[in-house]
Amino acid sequence: MAAILYTDHGAAVRVSPAGRALTDAVLAALGAPSILNTQPWHWRIDGDTAQLRADRSRQLPVIDPDGRLLTLSCGAALHHARVALAADGFAAEVTYLPDAGDPDLLATVRVTGAGERTAAAQRLRRAIGIRRTDRRPFAERDVPEAALDGLRRAAATAGANLHVVRPRDLVDVVVAAGHAADVERADPAYRAELATWVHDGAEDGVPPATAAEGGPRPVPVRDFTGTPDALPSVYAGGDVADRHARYAVLVTGGDLARDWIAAGEALSAVLLTAAGDGLAASPMSDLVEVLPARTMLRRMLGDVGHPAMVVRIGVPGRIQPAPASPRRPSGSAVDLAG
Ligand SMILES: Cc1cc2nc3c(=O)[nH]c(=O)nc-3n(C[C@H](O)[C@H](O)[C@H](O)COP(=O)(O)O)c2cc1C
Incomplete structure (x- = not known):
């Protein structure tokens, strides 16, 4: 059954279970790491498919003239979205660079049905909420x-x-x-x-x-x-x-x-x-x-x-988590086709 989804623009759109799952997944993906926290991605959700685009306005011309780190950051966001879908019990098909004439369209993610909710996916999904870049000195203990x-x-x-x-x-x-x-x-x-x-x-x-x-x-x-x-x-x-x-x-x-x-x-x-x-x-x-x-x-x-x-x-040097970095409001990084 279609659900009503309220966006942070205040608009309401009717979405299918697949669209709802994609929305949750894409919102989770906004927590992905990115070069200098530029968050150089844009998502568009239409029906059972989400499109991931590179946002070239957020590319770093000096550090990243080829867009390699921009693309890598988008890849991290894609993986976050896939983890969230898998943890919610949805199977998805990813098509990479689907349009040779549109190289900024990096991937599409189509929900194809139900998937197995594995413990491994749940574990990674929980990690999305706690992961932070930790630049503080590590403990004086070896990594196992x-x-x-x-x-x-x-x-x-x-x-x-x-x-x-x-x-x-x-x-x-x-x-x-x-x-x-x-x-x-x-x-x-x-x-x-x-x-x-x-x-x-x-x-x-x-x-x-x-x-x-x-x-x-x-x-x-x-x-x-x-x-x-x-x-x-x-x-x-x-x-x-x-x-x-x-x-x-x-x-x-x-x-x-x-x-x-x-x-x-x-x-x-x-x-x-x-x-x-x-x-x-x-x-x-x-x-x-x-x-x-x-x-x-x-x-x-x-x-x-x-x-x-x-x-x-x-091994973390402190019990306190590393300080968090901010994220763009979802409305500026995600479009819902209504
Ligand atoms: C492609 C890429 C390159 C990065 N390069 C560095 C780096 O050279 N030094 C660093 O301290 N952090 C680096 N980071 C981490 C980002 O600065 C960090 O993800 C961003 O500031 C958001 O913070 P968070 O990871 O705590 O959410 C990089 C992250 C990505 C995805």
Whole structure:
């Protein structure tokens, strides 16, 4: 039976059970992570189908000129929507890049009927509500190897390979991260773009309270202040934080839009699985934004594919959850065909 759905524009539209499920799924997908919290997606729900479009007005021209990270962010949103549908007991069919003449239409999701409500889907669905990017130093405890295996499986199921960096290769990550930070901070255009998106806005951007804190770290996380020497140096002689963090690289076979969507779906799968396991994580794309750093990761992994994203994973250092980042109102990111 069709239900009446009230949107946050105040308008009311009549929707089928499939439309209702898609609406719930798309609303859950608004919680997905995105580069600098740009939330560069737009959803349109029409009957039993949702269309996911890239919102190019939210692309970062300096950090992401090819739209790779924009597309990856949309892939993460797509995975969130699929998780929500599966948890609600709906089967769905996803068509990637369905219109060659319209490359910003990244995917359509069509509800095809009832699906099995698995415990695994429920677990990931709950994780959507608790997952946050946690840039704080992690605890002085190792990540269990079994949990890392689970993250590898989650990524593979979603379409990309997750390579957990071996301790003996960590030096490559240290050098790549340091180089990426130096190159980006020296670029005035990068600093200006960062400054546009780091703010206490109500709808998007990275709130300064969520930025990195704590002592020096072997692998620097992105410095959201954009100023040289803002983060403490490991050479200053203080305690070094984050020594138990693990780093993992999501790798795709190709380097085209379809691969970037897969990397985004895999990123979401990894982050939600980690959150469900009580682990903390933060994506690190600066290492793939700067070509020599990305090339270094690629060589470190033996040229097995294209590094799409780095994820920092650890045991949370605090009981209190990491501070939340805002989201756009649903009305600006979702259209319901009435
Ligand atoms: C494609 C992509 C790239 C990202 N790159 C970084 C990064 O380099 N450094 C970082 O600290 N966070 C990074 N993030 C995390 C976002 O900043 C974060 O998802 C966003 O601010 C929303 O916060 P939330 O994840 O807590 O909801 C990235 C996320 C995505 C999806």
